[in-house]
Amino acid sequence: MGASPSALPIAVIGAGFSGTMAAIQLLETLPRGRPVLLCERSESFARGLAYGTGDFGHFLNLRAANMSAFPDRPRHFEDWLARNAPSLPPEEAVGIRVTPAGTFASRPLYGRYLSEILTETVTNGGPPRLRLVNDGVTDLVPSAGGFSLRTEGGLGLPVAGAVLAMGNLAGTGEPHSRHRADIWAPETIGRLQPDQPVLIVGTGLTMIDAVISLRRRGFGGPIVALSRRGLLPNTHAPAAAHPVPNLTATDLSSLVTLSRRLHASARAAGGDWRGVIDALRPVTDFIWRSLPQSERGRFLRHLRPFWDVHRHRSAPPAADAIDREIADGRLTVRAGRILSIADEATQAVVTLRPRGAAEPERLAVQCILDATGIGRVGETTDPLLRRLIDRGLVRPGAFGLGLDVGADFRARGQRQAGPVWTLGPLMRGALWECIAVPDIRNQAADLAAGIAAEMARAEAA
Numbered sequence: 001m002g003a004s005p006s007a008l009p010i011a012v013i014g015a016g017f018s019g020t021m022a023a024i025q026l027l028e029t030l031p032r033g034r035p036v037l038l039c040e041r042s043e044s045f046a047r048g049l050a051y052g053t054g055d056f057g058h059f060l061n062l063r064a065a066n067m068s069a070f071p072d073r074p075r076h077f078e079d080w081l082a083r084n085a086p087s088l089p090p091e092e093a094v095g096i097r098v099t100p101a102g103t104f105a106s107r108p109l110y111g112r113y114l115s116e117i118l119t120e121t122v123t124n125g126g127p128p129r130l131r132l133v134n135d136g137v138t139d140l141v142p143s144a145g146g147f148s149l150r151t152e153g154g155l156g157l158p159v160a161g162a163v164l165a166m167g168n169l170a171g172t173g174e175p176h177s178r179h180r181a182d183i184w185a186p187e188t189i190g191r192l193q194p195d196q197p198v199l200i201v202g203t204g205l206t207m208i209d210a211v212i213s214l215r216r217r218g219f220g221g222p223i224v225a226l227s228r229r230g231l232l233p234n235t236h237a238p239a240a241a242h243p244v245p246n247l248t249a250t251d252l253s254s255l256v257t258l259s260r261r262l263h264a265s266a267r268a269a270g271g272d273w274r275g276v277i278d279a280l281r282p283v284t285d286f287i288w289r290s291l292p293q294s295e296r297g298r299f300l301r302h303l304r305p306f307w308d309v310h311r312h313r314s315a316p317p318a319a320d321a322i323d324r325e326i327a328d329g330r331l332t333v334r335a336g337r338i339l340s341i342a343d344e345a346t347q348a349v350v351t352l353r354p355r356g357a358a359e360p361e362r363l364a365v366q367c368i369l370d371a372t373g374i375g376r377v378g379e380t381t382d383p384l385l386r387r388l389i390d391r392g393l394v395r396p397g398a399f400g401l402g403l404d405v406g407a408d409f410r411a412r413g414q415r416q417a418g419p420v421w422t423l424g425p426l427m428r429g430a431l432w433e434c435i436a437v438p439d440i441r442n443q444a445a446d447l448a449a450g451i452a453a454e455m456a457r458a459e460a461a
């Protein structure tokens, strides 16, 4: 006999920060008879793409003070760091830096913090309600009471509903070249000739990670980083706290009026743009939802690169390393566009048009690394998402950035079936601030409360 629908588990698909915290919050809020499955295809639970790096030179891009995993315990990560710092071996202790802009920790340390939180949850005593499924989920097939969850390993598990927490989707595979390599695969670096040039496409935080990894693994050759505008992320610096701005309907009617208002605020604050941008955080999603659709489109086309470099700042130790690279001529940051790539036996010849130049230039490189960031749902080749889109269970949302999702975290599709929720980077477009820890920890708590209420209503009906 199958389990009664009220005892069927809720599945969480993906165990990066989003999925792990969603599962932990679900265990807190769901009745004790309702189990939770946490499914992860990689060997490592809790860390995900961002905190799975083993490189202690990869720093969190937010201060430790902003990185607690729990919305109701703001000092949780700082306290963990303080407890653990004295016992760290020297090679890991370099992963904690106290700077005038605040304390910054390395991402492997943060990954360890998350792993410990998950381990404590699993070994907490009492009857086990959290089942870790180390398998890739391939499909959700609608069935009585919810779905049959299918995995690469051949499992078919009945579940009442599923939370999609697959996070940072891979890009589209561009630029096309035989010499393109995976920026997150350590073996990429091991295969490089130590002195031949490398091209990194993208000049944001991922590019900074890649340069740091290349140098730490002994790559000594020239690195060229290219993006349309060649903008580098700004660096964290001490900033005064500013009040959340009180924006009027006129401020929010267009990007022009909004930008004028923010520039005026920055001038009034004596040019402290960091404080002004930080003060926007609690209202960024309100701003995003209030702007007309056409203005949101204009933001994505024209302003987004400028927003990104002001909003997503680098930790001072990482920024110092990049400044030294540029000063020494080992890293060149270029603004321009790739026109074509010709693959030769041992190199790719990239033809690019530098920004503002009439004539193209050629650049011969041994390898091209794609650091352009998170892929879009609208273009994804992720097998599970493609299947769910084909089944009509979910669909791409505004601008194809993330999923079409309601304020209750329910993903919307063409057909009615069991509940599918989402959080984290898959909400891009519906929300604007949804990819960093301070946003996701709130989403995880709100999502769990919403699911518990929905399940209770369904049982009572």
Ligand SMILES: Cc1cc2nc3c(=O)[nH]c(=O)nc-3n(C[C@H](O)[C@H](O)[C@H](O)COP(=O)(O)OP(=O)(O)OC[C@H]3O[C@@H](n4cnc5c(N)ncnc54)[C@H](O)[C@@H]3O)c2cc1C
Pocket: 013, 014, 015, 016, 017, 018, 019, 020, 039, 040, 041, 042, 047, 048, 049, 050, 051, 059, 060, 061, 062, 135, 136, 137, 138, 165, 166, 167, 168, 169, 206, 209, 384, 423, 424, 425, 435, 436, 437, 438, 440
């Ligand atoms: C390099 C990098 C650095 C970052 N640094 C910071 C930072 O310092 N501070 C900050 O606040 N934010 C940072 N972020 C933002 C980051 O997106 C969030 O902090 C958070 O890690 C997102 O977690 P996630 O679980 O949504 O996604 P991910 O970390 O991408 O995790 C998704 C997980 O789902 C699994 N998965 C995918 N598909 C399946 C499937 N079909 N079946 C089973 N498992 C599946 C994947 O294996 C993966 O483990 C960074 C992001 C990146 C990419």
